[in-house]
Amino acid sequence: MHITAAITAGGKSRRFGSDKALYRVGQYTLLEIAAHNLHACNQRLIIGPYALKGWQTYPDPFPGVGPISGLVSALQHAQNGWVFFTGVDMPQLDAHYWSHLHHHLNPDVQVIVPLNEEGKMEALAAAYHVSALPHLQAALQEQRYGLRQVIERKLLHHxxxxxxxxxxxxxxxxxDTTDLIDG
Structure with missing residues (x-):
């Protein structure tokens, strides 16, 4: 099964105070950690202004509207199948997590999305099938940027x-990065 890894890294890092993607936690940047966690995927995409060896880089087509724009770009550039989609700022989505998600892939749905402890979807820790692309493009065109709402209303999801x-x-x-080093 073809799996594409996609890291969205186009945010402004306003609360962080500097570029999160290039921030070092130990000896690796947050971008390198996210890339390492997804290294087993067949195709690897970064949506944002960064480059890593072995990864293709594409711009965020609509910067400033949120992760839905990065997801649309990732699905447009994915060769086929499923896209494991994450933000650069979720370093604990390790290889074991993605392997667990892989075991739940289902041809009858367009999204496999985990729930957090509050029962909300973690849309930046999910698997999206390329067949979801037209629905996500339509939401962008209609300026509906809430990824969770689009999943709930328009996509077949599990x-x-x-x-x-x-x-x-x-x-x-x-x-938050200190907690990662200490924890």
Whole structure:
């Protein structure tokens, strides 16, 4: 089965205070950590202004509207099959997490998305089938940028509960990276 890895890295890092993608946690940048966690995928895409060996880089077609734009770009450039989609600021989505998600891929749905402890979808820790692209493009055109809402209303999806919550730790501040090193 063909799996494309896609890391969206086009945010402004306003709360962080500097470029999150290039911030070092230990000896690796957050971008390198995300890339390493997805290294087993057949095709590897970065949506944003960064380059890594072995990864193709594409711009975010609509910067500033949120991750839906990066997802549309990833699905447009994916050769076929499924896209494992994440943000650069979710370093605990490790290879074990993606392997677990892989076991839940289902040809009858367009999205496999985990639920966090509040019961909300973690749309930046999900698998999207390329068949979801027209629905996501339509949402962008209609200026509906909320990825969770598009999944709920327009895409055939399967939610996963019981996923260990530490995977969804999002890096928004420098303190969040200290917690990663200490934890």
């Amino acid at each position: 939610t996963l509960s019981g996923v260990p919550q530490h995977h969804f730790k999002n890096v928004n501040t420098r303190q």
